[in-house]
Amino acid sequence: MTTLTHVDTALCSSISQAQPIGCARVLQSIRLEATRIVKRSLLLDDRLAFAITSANDGVDGILPLEEKRLFTPRASSKRLREWASGRRAARLALKQLGFENSPPILRGDGGEPLWPEGVVGSITHCYPWSLAMVVRSSAPLSIGIDLESQLRMGKVDISSVVCRKPELEWIFADGDCQARLMMIFSAKEAVYKALHPVCRKYIDFQDVELSWVPEESRFVVRFSAAFEERFLVNRVCSVHCWQQDTFVFTCSTLQTL
Numbered sequence: 213m214t215t216l217t218h219v220d221t222a223l224c225s226s227i228s229q230a231q232p233i234g235c236a237r238v239l240q241s242i243r244l245e246a247t248r249i250v251k252r253s254l255l256l257d258d259r260l261a262f263a264i265t266s267a268n269d270g271v272d273g274i275l276p277l278e279e280k281r282l283f284t285p286r287a288s289s290k291r292l293r294e295w296a297s298g299r300r301a302a303r304l305a306l307k308q309l310g311f312e313n314s315p316p317i318l319r320g321d322g323g324e325p326l327w328p329e330g331v332v333g334s335i336t337h338c339y340p341w342s343l344a345m346v347v348r349s350s351a352p353l354s355i356g357i358d359l360e361s362q363l364r365m366g367k368v369d370i371s372s373v374v375c376r377k378p379e380l381e382w383i384f385a386d387g388d389c390q391a392r393l394m395m396i397f398s399a400k401e402a403v404y405k406a407l408h409p410v411c412r413k414y415i416d417f418q419d420v421e422l423s424w425v426p427e428e429s430r431f432v433v434r435f436s437a438a439f440e441e442r443f444l445v446n447r448v449c450s451v452h453c454w455q456q457d458t459f460v461f462t463c464s465t466l467q468t469l
Contacts, residue, residue, distance in 0.1 A: 238458075238459055245454055246345075246463055253450060253452070254347070259347060259348040260345070260347050260348075261309050261345070262343070262346075264342070265297045265298075265304065266341055268340045269297070275296055275299060277316075279318070298335040298336075300342070301335065301342045302314075302333065302344040303317070311331075315328055321412075322412065324408055330348055331346055331348055332349060332354055334406075338364060338459070343461075352467070354409045355463065355466075356406035356464045356465075357405070357462065357463050357464075358399075358401035358461070359398070363458065365394045370397065371383060374393070374417050376421045378421060382424060391460070394460045395462070396422055398453065399462045400422070403464045406449065406464040406465060407449070419435055420434075422434075422451065429453060430452045430453065431452075446469045447468050448469060449464060452464075
């Protein structure tokens with residue numbers, strides 16, 4: 213079975229460190245739009261926060277000891293900078309929610325960040341950028357975010373692995389098929405992150421099928437009957453996706469009815 217994690221590993225090995233000029237402004241624009249849409253769809257008001265950091269800003273010496281212990285000796289310096297940048301983004305987002313001194317953000321069995329009680333969140337990396345979104349919620353809720361760039365996605369053809377047949381038809385019906393493939397991949401990454409706290413298992417690409425709704429900047433998500441019956445009874449999964457400049461950002465939410 214080919215999982216999201218397997219494909220993501222292949223993509224990570226091909227990322228260029230070059231970044232287009234002005235991409236920080238593009239990410240800020242994405243942040244504002246994503247925050248507006250997610251707040252409105254979840255009726256969150258001031259209970260959602262979003263932060264962006266760069267691994268190039270320098271994060272040495274700011275990590276709590278408990279987080280430093282999560283590093284593996286084999287990790288590259290680039291990977292360590294990226295990981296530390298993601299934790300920094302998470303702390304900045306938590307600070308917006310009132311956590312002046314947030315506890316260490318540790319890691320669960322599936323690699324997911326462990327948030328303070330009453331908070332759900334997600335972190336995404338697209339070197340050198342890291343984005344974190346956190347939500348203060350007492351209701352059953354999980355979120356997943358993902359950021360991709362053409363610099364990352366342009367290196368590997370993953371369409372036959374990632375997409376179901378209807379998704380392939382949608383991708384190749386447009387002249388910019390690479391951008392559409394990037395949207396599908398990003399959306400499935402975000403869906404996986406949102407679902408993991410519920411199903412606690414890797415998700416096969418064929419378990420998820422996406423249909424684009426352009427006027428609402430979102431995907432309709434469908435799951436295999438067996439997967440839905442096992443994990444998604446009385447739950448609703450939403451997937452919003454934005455493409456701007458060379459970036460695609462996706463936010464998936466899973467709510468219990």
